[in-house]
Amino acid sequence: MGRIVGGIGLSHVPSIGPVVDRNRMQEPAWKPLFDAYVPVREWLTRLKPDVAIVVYNDHAADFSFDKYPTFALGVAERYPIGDEGFGTRPLPPVAGDLDLSIQLSEALIYEHEFDLTLCQEIAVEHGFLVPMNLCFPHQQNGWPVRAIPLQVNVVQHPLPTARRCYRLGEALRAAVESYPRDVRVVVMGTGGMSHQLQGKRFGHMNEKFDQWFMDRLESAPAELASLTHQKIMEEAGAEAVELIMWLTMRGAVKGKRVHRHYYAPMTTGMGLITFDD
Amino acid sequence: MGRQVTGAIPDTSIFDLRLSLRGKRLNRLCAALCSPSERDAFKRDEEAYMARFDLTEGEKALIRSRDFKGLIEAGTNIYYLLKIGSVTGNGLYKMGAQMRGETYEQFLSTRNISGAT
Secondary structure (H helix, E strand, O other): OOOEEEEEEEEOOOOHHHHOOOOOOOOOOHHHHHHHHHHHHHHHHHHHEEEEEEEEEOOOOEOOOEEEOOOEEOOOOOOOEEEOOOOOOOOOOEEEEEEHHHHHHHHHHOOOOOEEEEEEOEEEEEHHHHHHHOOOOOOOOOOOOOOEEEEEOOOOEEEHHHHHHHHHHHHHHHHHOOOOOOOEEEEEEOOOOOOOOOOOOOOOOOOOHHHHHHHHHOOOOHHHHHOOOOHHHHHHHHHHHHHHHHHHHHHOOOEEEEEEEEEEEOOOEEEEEEEOO | OOOOOOOOOOOOOOOOOHHHHHOOHHHHEEEOOHHHHHHHHHHHHHHHHOOOOOOOOOHHHHHOOOOOHHHHHOOOOOOHHHHHHHHHHHOOOHHHHHHHHHHHHHOOOOOOOOOOO
């Protein structure tokens, strides 16, 4: 049967993509970030996941405000690399797991009553690809895991509540466990942490809040899910509201914390936390 | 849980439906820039490119003057604005410095590790 074997909360920051593509990972300004993922990659090698469910948000590469879903699940054999306005990164397309996507769709909609938008085509971009880059080294022709994108509206208010995101994670766990085939799944909750990218408060970060968030994500996630968007935006910047996607990961994963790291060089608190299961 | 957004936050734009509807034309223009041929078209003839999107004169003026703060206030979403930044040679940090009322160098000096660009 399906099994959740681990969860990862981590930041997606667009500037990391070109650093990977130009092999700048060992430069002094970037090394602390990539070094933190060395033990995470070793841990993932031991966990041997078959599939990564990546909870992320699109940044106007493939979703438009004309019709903007609150929760959108990929239901495809593969996901091509999108162009978010700076060119298409030289990465192989990401293989999906269509059968698992169908199972998740049916279980989440029928059993758990989450009315997802189901997407037969999604071009993935930095929100999805940077976490994949950090955790899973790709080869020229593919990635070491199959992946399923779960796109969340964290951009155009009204957004889903943090509580709803957490409950989606709990439902996701049950949906994976109801899958009859043996499949090992990691869930990645991506985004943030503190950052604001517009207005006079551009560049706002709040390490204290970010560390507190990771503390509570580990010790009291159900209580953390009562955070309002207002509180997150006031403390950590308007774009930090992406953090609600970390709660979907945490709702799906029950084990102990394994790794934790924080680095805030420029305009985004880049957090990392992992849980086994 | 009740309302999630309960008040204005100083120096902060909260991108809600009202703002999104205001910025619809600008955001459509930006979305089209997710293609190399459209980026080339913008760079080749910015006026002709803008003419395709039914912008108001005020919106066109904001693009011409690279007024990123004004574009945000006019409803351009920050992730869409990045695409105009890309075709006009203004990366995120340059746009941010302008929004803060600083030079690029002044802004970089406020960062923890300014080499991480």
